Amino acid sequence: MLEERMNRKVLCIVSDDTQAQLLRQALIAWDVRSVSNFDDAQRELSDERYIVGLFVHDRRLGMSADIKTFLITNHTVEWVGVYAEAHLNKDGSQELISEHLYDYHTLPIDPVRLTYTLGHAYGRAQLYRALPQATAGRGMSAILGHSAAITRLRDHIGRAARVTAPVLIWGESGTGKELAAQAIHLKSSRVGQPFVPINCGAIAPSLIQSELFGYERGAFTGATRDKVGLIESANGGTLFLDEIGDLPNELQANLLRFLQEKTITRLGSTCAVPVDVRVIAASHVKLEQAVAKGMFRQDLYYRLSVLPLTVPALRERGDDLTLLAEHFFVTYASDKAFRLKGYSEAALKAIAEHDWPGNVRELINRVRRALVMAEGRLIRPEDLGFLSPAALTHEAELDETRLRAEQQALRECLERSSRNVSLAARRLGVSRTTMYRLLSKHNLHAAGRERPKLRQSAADEEANY
Template sequence: MRSANSEPAARVLIVDDDRNQADLLARMLALEGFETLAVYAPSEALTAMRDGPFSVVISDFNMPEMNGIELFRRIEAAQLGAVFIVITAFGTLETAVEAMKEGVQDFVTKPVDVSELTIKIRKALRLHDLEAENRDLKGAVEALRAKVRLIGDSEQMRLILQQVHQVSQSPATVLIRGESGTGKELIARAIHLESPRHAGPYVAVNCAAIPESLIEAELFGHVKGAFTGAVGDRTGRFATADGGTLLLDEIGDLPLPLQPKLLRVLQEREVEPVGASEPVPVDVRLIAATHRDLGQMVADGEFREDLFYRLSVIPLEVPALRDRSDDVLPLAHHFLRLFCEENVRRISGFTREAEERLRTYSWPGNVRELENCVERAVVLCPGDVIDEPDLMLQATRRSEDRSSNAILDVLFDTALTLDHLERDIIVAALRRCGGNLSRTARTLGLTRRALQYRVEKIRREEESGDTGGGVVE
């Protein structure tokens, strides 16, 4: 007998024009734990299959209406998706071979041995489930690869897809680097789905979104009483991803004190929950992603060098959208079709001016910004074609180029050197930020350590009299 918590019994349909044989077989298989129904003609079997799903069909071969192979063909043509086992008379091996060539999963001979038939049913069901899982997986992989292709179909992105396929077969750690909005998380998920770990969990963690005080417990878990508020044991993300893949997104934001602990996990393949006395083994394939330059962070002392090399066994660089401008218009037209369907709009396309703006804009937010731009235009566009003002883009690459050229003109037309220009920019930024080094570093796109180094250099120059003096206070 099956327990209440076990899986539902497989439904088995028995088809035989010999009523006594069909009923007897139905009762015997019911005793083996299957849910059974006996019918006495192929037409009744087809009706029963349409009325309710059956996992298995067991059919006699010789029947007046049609033989078992013809019944199998009709069930296959109707895509009713059941395991099919045919019953043949003793000594008719040719019939069994013919049935197997047609695609029938298995056969038994008369008189039927119920124990043998039960084993064959369960074996065929396991194989059928595995084939269905593989079909689902292939569908998921293709769907995800299609999404990754939507990030772009340029030569650069085709190369990325090729690399995804190659690295997915390896257990090595992958470091995906690219600006925000380039599709790093999609690529990480594609690696997981194409890997031998595809049946395991895929867990994504954004290191930048978790407070520094909580991230250790979030990643490694904790035991009851480990700290105030730890009212029970908690499984960390590494343990949750056991047997699968863990993505650590924005790894560059991982606090420096926690980095040695992550390094130990990668080396020892075990985690130590907060407050625990014993480590817990984990089997996880790690993928890290970041928009930051980890090599520069290592040079600035903000990221451990040994961890950097451990993470970047296989580096993948996702190019920014501005570096693959051939992708912009195809992506824009794809998003146009998508959002027209979602918003029930009939918009035929973009004007020439709109396409020119799309091509020349620098897309600092990459594919995500382009997607948002097109969605906004579809919603707000008053007509049936999107014009340049409908895009609501404030700057173009050309205008940015003109700004850069204006700075170059200042350098060439005056005696101002690059060192002096850097010094003046830093001093002006410090004044605007009220002398706050952290805010100034963010404004200038520098690390705090890099800014400190430059400020100290300016101070030394002032003290030696190489500058105008008294500017940095």
């Protein structure tokens, strides 16, 4: 039994040598392998298989966004985070802990508790492994719904999962494009390997090249060590290129080369490295139109769209609306909402009649809002942010007011978030992509952030969202 425990490996990411030493002493029954940063951890994970990992949070490891990317890439490992008490409320730590970690501890390390937690994490990881689809499915939700449109989508996903050809997903904002990409990955033979999502519209154009392809030490000022690019980190798995229409022109050529040759060359290197990834791209704008306008390379479009897939708008999914509304009610109902029993008839009617321009993401946001706003036992239409029919007669006035209110909310939230777009987006409960579209629509700018002007049609689509 002891021998079996001695064989349990844990990957510890800890930038401080003294803490690393303390961890080795604390985890006496474990085979502790420590590295000091996420790049080394990524290398270690591509060489060896771990099912349990631990990191001691430290600013030197990177920002929450870097940690999140790393955790998503390596979601098949059960992660335990160790935080200084003071850092628990900062920089998105809470979201990271609740969505991506098995558990967390605070400093100073308590050897007994930590050993216990890791043991549990190890046991759970083994249990998941025994269930073929479960491990890789953690953190990813199932596509719910029985409508004809969703049944058809599920069928297409199943077919796409059987082959490795590139997939191009189109769907309006918030329809579930990323969910569809995850589903293809989970059903494919690549399940258990990394699923690496990249939002081409959210990375600063000046950084995309190095983020995607990585760099060698000395490639440019500030490149003090080698960095594995996102494409390389998806080796063996699936690369999800979200909002591919936002990829700058010069990068389109590099991506095309990668798709043709299946190799990448890190910045500052002359050596091409073979990479085996399945590419799934997504866009909320019709790429054919971007091609026709000369904004997207036709050759890249043909490479990417071998298997085109459309995610239906929520308004095309019939009865699924109620099912999804109930599902999100249960998902987000917290202790505070214990008195709430569900939706009133009027609320269900309003849900059925609404056009849902922001699709499933809008539904989630409205349900979350209702859980906070509702005062009685049943959710009313106004809790969901729907206006009474009388008010709707003044539609033009309403649009104007809504636009002004939206702009004001954006301005205030940006100010409160020190003009940090990620933070502001989180506070407003929208994705960063949506946040950028809103900023562009209202001609607002976040500080220190270069951003190509987004197409007006994208903003228009979300005008009421």
